[in-house]
Amino acid sequence: KAKxxxxxxxxxxxxxxxxxxSFGICPWQKEILEGMLGADIIGFHTQFHCNNFxxxxxxxxxxxxxxxxFTVYREGSATWxxxxxxxxxxxxxxxxKTSGNGSKESLLMKHGIQSQFMGVGVDRLDYTKGILExxxxxxxxxxxNSFFIGKFTFVELGAPSRTSIPRYAEFVAEIEKEALRIxxxxxxxxxxxxxxxxxxxxxxxxxxxxxxxxxxxxxxxHDGMNLVAKEFVAARDDESGVLILSQFTGASRELxxxxxxxxxxxxxxxxxxxxxxxxTVDEQKERMKSMxxxxxxxxxxxxxxxxxxxxxxxxxxxx
Numbered sequence: 001k002a003k004x005x006x007x008x009x010x011x012x013x014x015x016x017x018x019x020x021x022s023f024g025i026c027p028w029q030k031e032i033l034e035g036m037l038g039a040d041i042i043g044f045h046t047q048f049h050c051n052n053f054x055x056x057x058x059x060x061x062x063x064x065x066x067x068x069x070f071t072v073y074r075e076g077s078a079t080w081x082x083x084x085x086x087x088x089x090x091x092x093x094x095x096x097k098t099s100g101n102g103s104k105e106s107l108l109m110k111h112g113i114q115s116q117f118m119g120v121g122v123d124r125l126d127y128t129k130g131i132l133e134x135x136x137x138x139x140x141x142x143x144x145n146s147f148f149i150g151k152f153t154f155v156e157l158g159a160p161s162r163t164s165i166p167r168y169a170e171f172v173a174e175i176e177k178e179a180l181r182i183x184x185x186x187x188x189x190x191x192x193x194x195x196x197x198x199x200x201x202x203x204x205x206x207x208x209x210x211x212x213x214x215x216x217x218x219x220x221x222h223d224g225m226n227l228v229a230k231e232f233v234a235a236r237d238d239e240s241g242v243l244i245l246s247q248f249t250g251a252s253r254e255l256x257x258x259x260x261x262x263x264x265x266x267x268x269x270x271x272x273x274x275x276x277x278x279x280t281v282d283e284q285k286e287r288m289k290s291m292x293x294x295x296x297x298x299x300x301x302x303x304x305x306x307x308x309x310x311x312x313x314x315x316x317x318x319x
Contacts, residue, residue: 001038001039002038008040008311008312008314009038009039009040009041010039010040010041010042010043010307010310010311011036011039011041011042011043012042012043012044012084012086012307013036013042013043013044013049013053013224014045014086014224014225015224016045016049016052016222016223016224016250017044017049017050017052017053017056018052018056019052019055019056020052020055020056020058020059020060023052023056023060024059024060029056029060030060030061033056033057033060033061034061036079037057037061037063037072037074037077037079038077039079040078040079040080040311040314041079041080041081041082041307041310041311041314042079042080042081042082043082043083043084043307044081044082044083044084044224045083045084045085045086045224045225045250046083046085046224046250046253047083049083049224049250050070050081050082050083053081054067054070054072054081057072061074062074070082078315080310080314082310084303084306084307084310085225085250085253085254085298085303086224086225086227086300086303087227087230087295087298087299087300087302087303088227088230088231088234088295088299088300089299089300089301090230090234090295090296090299090300091296091299092292092296093237101208101211102208102211102212103212104117104118104212104213104214107155107208107209107212108153108155108195111195111197112190113153113190113191113192113195114190114191115150115151115152115153115191116151116152117148117151117152117153117214117277118152118153118154118155118212118213118214119138119152119153119154119155119213119214119215119216119217119273119276120154120155120156120157120209120210120213120215120216120217120232121134121154121155121156121157121158121216121217121218121219122157122201122206122209122210122216122228122231122232123156123157123158123159123228124158124159124160124161125158125159125160125161125168125171125172125175125198126161126162126168126171127168127171127221128220128221128222128223129219129220129221129223130219130220130221130246130263130264131156131158131175131219132174132175132178133219133221133263133264133266133269134154134156134217134219134263134269135154135156135175135178135179135182135194136178136182136266137217137219137266137269137270137273138154138182138193138194138270138273139182139185139186139193140266140267140269140270141270141271141273141274142186142193144270144271144274145274148277149186149188149193150188150191152193152277153191153192153193153194153195154193154194154195154217155195155197155209155213156179156194156195156196156197157197157201157205157206157209158175158196158197158198158199159199159200159201160172160198160199160200172198175196176196176198179194179196182194206231207235210231210232210235210236211235211236211238213232213241214241214242214276214277215241215242215243215244215273215276215277216228216229216232216241216242216243216244217244217269217273218232218243218244218245218246218249218251219244219246219261219263219269220246220248220249220263221246221248221263221264222248223246223248223249223250223251224250225249225250225251226245226246226249226250226251227251229243229245229249229251229255229258230251230255230295233255233288233291233292233295234292234295236288236292239284239285239288239289239292240281240284240285240288241284241288242258242259242275242276242279242284242287242288243255243257243258243259243287243288243291244258244259244261244269244272244273244276245258245259245260245261246260246261246262246263247260247261247262247263248262248263254294254298255291255294255295257286257287257288257290257291258287258291259272259275259276
């Protein structure tokens with residue numbers, strides 16, 4: 001920006017911005033903030049993350065903070081802090097021929113499992129995604145709803161992430177161990193409660209699970225947006241299925257017709273699974289139709305248009 005003061009610059013921060021106390025742990029907090037404030041616009045997924053960033057700047061740097069217009073003035077420059085909720089490429093129409101088909105029976109039979117009901121989760125195997133809590137919720141659900149023992153399987157499509165880092169490798173081992181423990185407790189001939197498919201799945205491989213599942217479980221402990229939730233809704237052109245969504249995702253601010261849960265509350269999430277499996281077809285369609293309308297109106301094209309549009313309106317105060 002110093003070399004090209006005539007250039008309009010925007011940064012989009014895809015992950016959550018922490019509160020000032022948490023960010024204060026970082027030894028390079030001042031340098032990071034100074035670098036980011038070289039931009040004319042800094043975008044986050046939610047207003048909450050904008051608030052955290054403003055408070056962090058106020059705590060760390062000498063600057064003038066305009067909370068009314070969400071602007072930081074520093075050393076003769078101005079930076080706008082704005083929410084731009086990111087989304088996916090969705091125009092309201094899904095092509096089932098290219099998005100993949102397959103019944104839950106056929107998808108599970110490939111792994112030697114027979115099950116009447118199926119839930120799905122799609123994640124990087126990362127500690128922020130709440131996968132251990134998710135598995136324990138499945139366990140609690142079966143404890144409390146014995147009718148579903150032998151009839152319900154939860155499929156986790158888990159992509160290994162950063163396994164060269166020892167702590168990540170240990171976490172993947174923890175996930176495998178917990179799935180094995182729960183399966184050993186409940187499993188029967190031709191059935192198990194958790195199917196962990198640990199590999200990098202292509203979009204084409206994931207789509208049949210989205211389309212066949214009775215529900216999608218998104219239990220992130222902390223997430224900027226979580227596009228899996230939006231991908232599941234986009235895949236359901238049959239307007240059926242249920243989205244169970246963590247309150248700690250940016251997506252929960254938009255997809256309010258999901259069943260919203262606190263992922264740390266295993267009992268609440270287990271109850272949400274029961275609600276999803278017992279929900280009437282009419283209610284499923286009403287909720288899914290509403291979420292698909294939200295997604296159609298707030299897709300990736302609107303995100304890009306809003307961000308570029310705001311950048312075009314920037315007044316280059318550094319000139």
